[in-house]
Amino acid sequence: MICDELKCIIYPSHSISDITERIGRWEAASFSRLQLELAIMDTTSLMSDILELKEHTLRTMHQLHLPRSVSEKVSLTVQKLACGLCYHCDEKYHGNISGYDPNGEEDHPSCGGAKTVLEKILYCRHLAHKTASHIRGNIILTWESHTSLVESTEEIAFGEADEYRDCHHLEKGTRSVDSERDYLVVRHMSCCDAETIQMSVSITLSKNLDHFLNCLIAALTCVVEDVKSSLALLPSLLELRDGVVKEEFIPVGMSEGENVVSAKIGGAVTSLEDAEGSEKDLQADGPPDNNVLANLIGDNKMSNVEYRYRGPIRCFHRIFAMNTSTELLFWKRLHKARVYVAKHAPAMNPVNVYYNCMPYKPHTHALHHKEQQYRKSEEVFAGWAGEEELGEDAAVITERELQNDVNFMEWLEDVVEQSSLNKDCQRVLHEAGINYITRDPLLPLQHYLSFVKVFCGAVAVREVLENDCSGIHATSAATAGLSIVVGTECDVRDGGQLLVPWWLDPSALLALLQGGGAEQIPCLN
Structure with missing residues (x-):
């Protein structure tokens, strides 16, 4: 999106003078x-240099959709913060922050000992390196409509040094950083495997330097x-x-939802809250051992047990927007249903799983918007969410599906069914060499x-529709001269796409393209 003042709309009815004036x-x-x-970027770069945020600098969020008046307030606010940092970083440091040596590498348990602005600047530098x-990506400075910003230049300049030194005690709107709405730390949107543990950080912009530093310290x-x-949870995960x-051998009598080693997996983590506090239990018990044959060897009572082969499950290889504890719970749920998934895995496409958000295209400088983070999971659709690039599918899972095995199995069955249908559609089109037919997102895959x-x-x-493309292995929309979108109605979309209902007979479609009227195509009436 972009604000109206940065748009230039020209109509054919405009004269040359009107066009020149608008441009x-x-x-x-x-x-x-x-x-x-550029002024805002220079100011945030100066702040980053003072705080020694060299690899992940401070940057404001995208604001081209906001009017210039808001950007001016943002510029004045970051200028005021930069002035405060420049003033206090020149002060001489006396003593330590609760034993913290700013020139050393010792860990500091909290920022409670950092009382002055200089001490907080030194502690921010320590956390920046750590x-x-x-x-x-960058540390993003965000703001909302109710955020208190600097209104005029008079709020930036101060006469006496003592007045400036104590100004942060007199400013209104000073809040505690106990609220998570002052900063946001989540797993980065581009992280899709458990081994990659990197965070995305955003901080609410504030004209109060003391409050801003508290937020930055709390976020880091x-x-x-x-x-x-x-x-700590990664080895178990x-x-x-x-x-x-990986593949395994399991007892023949085991049901699809039954766990082989129930003593190590049953009930250890039953909810997201339990997952957050189960680190000690996981370290003590460890993950379930799938090598049942090795566990039971030497047991005379189990010597006559028959085993069957369970194939590998490689259809869930990328998981987005999910922290380690939640992902551990996801794999625990999937471990219980691994026999069911293994039966259908060969017929499925690779599935990318998105947690509490709709599918997106990840990139390095992505930002988790607060509106999406604080949105309730009930408002997000859970289940198969469509087809992505490179023959992959997308699935959305929420907190509700991870609360118990019943909800998870309902979600899993839907994903397995829809992914299998989608792969079947892709197979039929690929074998026929057709690349000019797509599905309307609202049309069920069965239709x-x-x-x-x-x-x-x-x-x-x-042969009639594709004209002279019979020698081409795969006919695309460019070579065939048309693009067909299968939906529930007959229409023509922007870009020359022909929308046809799924129940339309191909011969009737040909008659329609050749100029046949509604009286010649009774199925359209």
Whole structure:
């Protein structure tokens, strides 16, 4: 999105003078906005240098959708913060922060000992070096409509040094950083495997320097704690994931939802709250051992037990927006249903799982918007969410599906069924060499598969539609001269896409394209 003042809309009815005037206003507004954006970037770069945030610098969130007046307030706010940092970083440091040596590498348990602005700056520098390898992208400065920003330049400049030194005690709106709405630390959107533990950090912009530093310290401390807890759970998660992915031999009498080693998996983690506090139990018990044959060897009572082969499960290889403790719970649920999944895994596409959010295209500088983070999971659709690039499927899972095995199995069955249908549709189209047919997202896959099978079997109709493309192995929309979208109605979309209902006979479609009226196509009436 972009604000109206940065848009230049020209209509054919406009005269040359009108067009020239509009373009002139647009160029002036764009150049002025560019200068403002560069000024904000220079100021945040200065703040990053003072706080020694060299690898992950401070950057403001995308704001081209906001009017210039808001950007000016943001610029004044970061200027005020930069002035405060410049003033206090020149002060002489006396003593330690609860035993913390700013020139050393000792860990500091909390920022409670950092009372002055200088001490907080020194502690931010310490945390910046400590968290450099665990943060991906920039540290984003965000704000909302109710955020208190600097309104005028008079709020930046101060006369006496003592007045400036004590100004943060007099400012209104000082809040505690106990609220997570002042900062946000989550797993980065581009992380899709358990081994990659990197965080995305965003901080609410504040004109109060003391409050801003408290938020930054709290956010960086949260990064340290989250990474530490994730690394503690990672060995158990990897071993459990390998137990699901790799093949194994299991007892013949085992049901699809029954666990082989129930003593090690049953009830250890039954909810997301339990997953957060189960680190000690997981370290004590460890993940379930899938090598049942090795566990039972030497047991005379089990010598006559028959085993069957369970194939590998490689259909859930990328998981987005899920922290380590939640992902551990996900693999525990999947481990119980591994026999069911193994039966259908060969017929499924690779599935990318997204937790509490809709599918997205990950990139390095992505930002977790707060509106999405605080949205209730009930508002997010859970289940199979469509097809992605490279023949992969997307599935959305929420907190509700991870609460118990029943909800998880309902979600899993839906994903398995829809992914199998989608792969079947892709197979039929690939064998027929058709690349100019797509599905409307609202059309059920069962109806789409029905149309695809009938259309691919109508060889005579395809020869007419594809013209001279018979020698081409795969006919695309460019070579065929048309693009067909299968839905529930007949229409023509932007870009020349022909929307046809799934129940339309291919011969009727050919008659429609050749100019036949509604009286010649009774199925359309």
